Amino acid sequence: xxxxxxxxxxxxxxxxxxxxxxxxxxxxxxxxxxxxxxxxxxxxxxxxxxxxxxxxxxxxxxxxxxxxxxxxxxxxxxxxxxxxxxxxxxxxxxxxxxxxxxxxxxxxxxxxxx
Amino acid sequence: xxxxxxxxxxxxxxxxxxxxxxxxxxxxxxxxxxxxxxxxxxxxxxxxxxxxxxxxxxxxxxxxxxxxxxxxxxxxxxxxxxxxxxxxxxxxxxxxxxxxxxxxxxxxxxxxxxx
Numbered sequence: 001x002x003x004x005x006x007x008x009x010x011x012x013x014x015x016x017x018x019x020x021x022x023x024x025x026x027x028x029x030x031x032x033x034x035x036x037x038x039x040x041x042x043x044x045x046x047x048x049x050x051x052x053x054x055x056x057x058x059x060x061x062x063x064x065x066x067x068x069x070x071x072x073x074x075x076x077x078x079x080x081x082x083x084x085x086x087x088x089x090x091x092x093x094x095x096x097x098x099x100x101x102x103x104x105x106x107x108x109x110x111x112x113x114x
Numbered sequence: 115x116x117x118x119x120x121x122x123x124x125x126x127x128x129x130x131x132x133x134x135x136x137x138x139x140x141x142x143x144x145x146x147x148x149x150x151x152x153x154x155x156x157x158x159x160x161x162x163x164x165x166x167x168x169x170x171x172x173x174x175x176x177x178x179x180x181x182x183x184x185x186x187x188x189x190x191x192x193x194x195x196x197x198x199x200x201x202x203x204x205x206x207x208x209x210x211x212x213x214x215x216x217x218x219x220x221x222x223x224x225x226x227x228x229x
Contacts, residue, residue, distance in 0.1 A: 002158075033216050043205065045216025056215045088157060092217075101147045101209050103217060105159035 003027065004106035006091050012112045018079040021109045025072055025093030031055070032074040033094070033103060034066055038087035049074055081113045116141040116208050120220035127196050128228045134181075135191045135223045137206030145211030148182070148189045153222070154202040162204070165189065167211075193225075201227045 003026035013019055025032050034046040036059075045058035049068035060066075063081075068074040078085060088110050092103040117140045127133035139148065150162040165173045165182050173180050177197075181190045193200055203224050207217040 002160075035216065042221050043217075043219040045218065048216055058216050090159060092159075101211075102149070102161055102164055103209075104161065105151075107156075107158055110157075 002104040002106065004091060004093050004104055006089075006106035006109050008109060009107065010110050010112075012114065013081060014114055015081055015083060017081050017113075018077065019081065019111065021076040021078070021089055021091075021111075023074045023076070023091030023093075023106055025074070025091075026104055029093035029095055029104075030072065031094045032068055032072070033092040034060075034074070034076050035090040035092065035105075036087045037090065037108075038084075040084070041087075043090075046076070078111070083113050086111055086113045116143075116146070116210060116218045118206050118208055118218055118220035120206055120223050122223045123221070124224040124226065126226040126228060127193075129196055129198060131196055132192060132194045133196055133225065135193075135204050135206075135225065137189045137191070137220060139187050139189060139206070139208050141187075141208060141210060143210040147209050147211070148180075149207045149209075149217065150178070150180070150191045151205045151207060151219075152200075152202045153205065154199075159205075163191065196227050198227050198229060201225060 005024045030051045046060040048056040066076045088108045090108045091106045094103045146167045148165045152160045177194045203222045205222045206220040
């Protein structure tokens with residue numbers, strides 16, 4: 001158990017809908033990262049937040065957005081869903097600001113768009 | 115932008131034997147960190163080992179060790195005394211120094227352990 005929690009574990013929804021994925025980082029970690037794992041694209045970095053502020057952006061679509069709240073949990077919002085958005089979405093956390101850049105991953109949320 | 119290449123889509127090894135998984139990378143930065151992650155059938159991403167680019171000594175974690183060749187931009191993972199529980203996808207990843215970025219992953223190597 002990495003200490004990172006994600007809910008829900010599974011999500012099935014229809015095209016055009018909007019969903020919210022939730023992540024709670026390990027105790028003490030200020031930085032949260034979101035990743036997408038799909039058969040087509042592999043593991044891709046989407047976005048990073050540090051202590052409530054956006055820090056870095058990867059291959060995140062404009063239909064996707066995220067935020068980190070004062071209690072440090074983060075949410076990834078996916079809207080106007082398409083079949084191709086079906087994937088495993090991971091959240092990871094780390095202690096940002098030190099030389100230790102290890103990221104610890106949550107169990108993931110499997111999103112199926114039908 | 116950094117890239118990671120894992121040229122072995124699948125590897126097979128007998129239980130108790132040693133296997134080496136290959137990884138090459140490219141980055142224009144001098145400060146970076148390399149990782150191997152394991153993804154078993156449960157899909158959980160598990161950190162196996164970490165290597166700081168400024169350290170010449172190869173990292174080891176129990177049965178797992180790396181061969182870090184900085185000039186060649188190579189970062190291979192050696193698993194000794196392979197066990198059935200080692201069966202998984204293994205991903206090589208890089209992050210450039212500063213920490214303000216996500217990991218860049220290779221496409222992974224599927225490791226099969228033959229009993």
